[in-house]
Amino acid sequence: MSFAPRPSVQPWARVNKSRRYQIFLASVLPLTVTALIMVFSGLDQNLALVGVFLPLQLVAASLVGHLAFGRRGVGDSLLIVLVVFLSTFVLVLLVSVLVSLASQGAKAFSWTFLSQNNIYVSNTTSLDYGGVGHAMIGTLMIVGLTTVVTVPLGLAMAVYLTQSTSRTKGLVRTLTQAISGLPSVVAGLFIMSLALTLGWERSGLLGSMALLPLMLPTVARVAEEALRLVPVDLRYAALALGAPNYRAFFQVVLPAAKSGLVTAILLGVARIIGETAPLLLTVPINNGTSLNIFSGNMMTLPAYIYGYLASVFETSQNRAWGGALVLMILVGLLFGATRLLSRPKSLKSKPIKQKASK
Amino acid sequence: MSESSVTKPAPVRRKLSAGPLSTGDKLFFGTASIAANFAFVLVATILIFLLIQALPALSSQGLPFIFGTEWNNAKDPIVMQIGPMIWGSLLIGALGVVFATPLAVSLAYLIVFMLPDRSSKAAASLVDLLAALPSVILGLWGLLVFTPVAAQWSSILNSNLGWIPLFQVSTVDNGFLGSPFIAGWIVAIMIVPIITSITREVFSQLDRDLINGALALGGSRLSTFRRVIFPTSSGAVVGGVLLGLGRALGETVAIFYVLQLSFDFNWGQILEPKGGAVASMILSKFGEASQAEVSGLIAAGLVLFILTLCINFVASVIVNRAQPWRKD
Secondary structure, eight states: OOOSSOSSSOTTTTOOHHHHHHHHHHHHHHHHHHHHHHHHHOOOHHHHIIIIIHHHHHHHHHHHHHHHHTHHHHHHHHHHHHHHHHHHHHHHHHHHHHHHHHHHHHHHOSHHHHHOOOTTOOTTOOTTSOOSHHHHHHHHHHHHHHHHHHHHHHHHHHHHHHHOOOTTHHHHHHHHHHHHTOOHHHHHHHHHHHHHHHTOOOOHHHHHHHHHHHHHHHHHHHHHHHHHTSOHHHHHHHHHTTOOHHHHIIIIIHHHTHHHHHHHHHHHHHHHHTOOHHHHHHSOOOSSOOOOSSSSOOOOHHHHHHHHHTOSSHHHHHHHHHHHHHHHHHHHHHHHHHHHHHSSSOTTTHHHHHHHTO | OHHHHHHSOOOOOOOOOOOOOSHHHHHHHHHHHHHHHHHHHHHHHHHHHHHHHHHHHHHHHOTHHHHOOOEESSSSSOEEOOHHHHHHHHHHHHHHHHHHHHHHHHHHHIIIIISOHHHHHHHHHHHHHHHHSOHHHHHHHIIIIIHHHHHHHHHHHHHHHTTSGGGOOSOSTTTTOSOHHHHHHHHHHHHHHHHHHHHHHHHHHSOHHHHHHHHHTTOOHHHHIIIIIHHHHHHHHHHHHHHHHHHHHHOOHHHHTTOOBOSSOOOSOTTSSOBOOHHHHHHHHHTTOOHHHHHHHHHHHHHHHHHHHHHHHHHHHHHHHHOGGGOO
16 A cells, blocks of 8 residues: 555665665664663653654654655655654554453453352452453443444434435434534433433433434444445446335345444444443443343443443452453454455445446 | 527426335334434423432522632522532643543544554554543553553643643642542543544545545645645544534543542643643532422533533534545
8 A cells, every 4th residue: 555665565675785774774773772771771661652653753754764865765765754653653542452352351351250149259359259250241231222222213314314315414414423522421411311311210221222313323423334335336226127115125136245234233232332431321220230221220341341440459449450351352353353354345335346446 | 490489389397206105114114203203302302301300409509600700508598609610621621622632633544544554454453442541441550550651641741841830730739639630631542543533434435546646746745734734634533623612512521530639620730739630520419418409410511411412512513524535
């Protein structure tokens, strides 16, 4: 995808030996110098990274760039160094989150932790007792109910946005995008005021309802993209053969877009499975296992993490990390499934490639 | 010859209609449009029910609800004013955007223009994974892992650039914890993927010939970026930034534990442990709220909803305009 120098030829073929040394030196020297300065002057590592390493690396790269391509090489090098530096920073943050999740979460992670609930567990109870079993059941039930309601709705919206010829499509699309920015706490407050107005009790059902407006836009938007990737000629051909619109959709468009639509569902679930604020506002927490979503208290994974998060006790913090690891594994499974689904036909990347090669 | 064609009466305009004819089709499109109209119903219902419950608080507090600086449930007519919270949300959102935009744009540049095909896909997946991180996990990480690091950054900023009012603090005793600066970073991590995905899409749709032309004329990557890539894609980047801002304003749990809430305006000393966020305030007060306070909290939610709805609406319009290939 890069545009200069052309990657089609071997990138190193045009670089002679002395330039290779220069590039090697330019990539190694700044780091070494920074490390030496840090060791000998005890400079803070954050300060050293931004105050010493980055300027040195910029200068070194520009020098090599200048030797290779003259003035234009300087611009190339400056941009490359900055882009790589900033992107690496984001990568470091992401890796830090994942590594601390894995290392801290592993302390609590066990079969007991997965299967038991939180009854008789205090802040100092050893990690051999108690776990997130009840929270996993609660999360799966609440998220499951939301999914069952939201998916048909979102798919129908996507159908409206792609198959119909209505004029309000643009407005509906913009509105859907606007809903996707709905703060999760407002979704919780909305259901709470609904319950206050109508006199309903707080329960898992209300939590499910609060998650609906958060999941709907994701499902609708991704499903719309998936339906849009089906060549319109296929549908026209079906219509020209005399099929009514609904049969053209169910027998031609739907099978072609199947993996994309499943991706839409999975992304929607991934979007809401970690939502915390709406559940805290609408679902009363519970230390025991509850299978009744329509009334009574119910525990969810995010609420479990939230409850143990700010504790000063080490076992409690370990429980929070363990719960977070379980939640992240669930998100990771969903995420991995979407990657696997979008791979075989690579539906998602097709239009970009077509336009790019134009 | 031309005479005869003029005298011929114009053909009657045929009426072309392509509406659904069969019952099945009517049902099919009917269901779809009912679902689509659910979007309107949803927004309207949210507004109506929030209004019903917020009305007691709004009518008793009046305009000072939005601008005032006191929340006191001990006074007899209860005082609920969320001015510093709204300002704090905007401040943290602005900080988040300032931190996130350079990161997101460079990530998008790296993915689209620099990496070879396969690793570019991997990088894009990583960014999507970042977007999939639940906010409570980021909050946990932010409190236990990131906060000490960010406090270190704060102390470096304060000791080296302390003469700028932005980085001044009243006392260094509290160890630079609980500041809008830290909350801004947490929020930035959440909105980097949003800005990246929109910027990436615009970058990948740019006209390659234009870019190659700029390079052939002797431009460097830097000048090509400044003169060609950025001007043509800045509109979409602005839209993405606004979408990120909307997300940042609504962020609740991730910054709940890393931010010290204060009902006292903090106009811009970002290292001071004195900040505000409407969403976090709602969560913090919700536990032991009286009936009157619940109404006030719902009113705060209403304000937040209207604020984010406006920002998101503007952002969607900008993004849609900047991505003409999405129109059908």
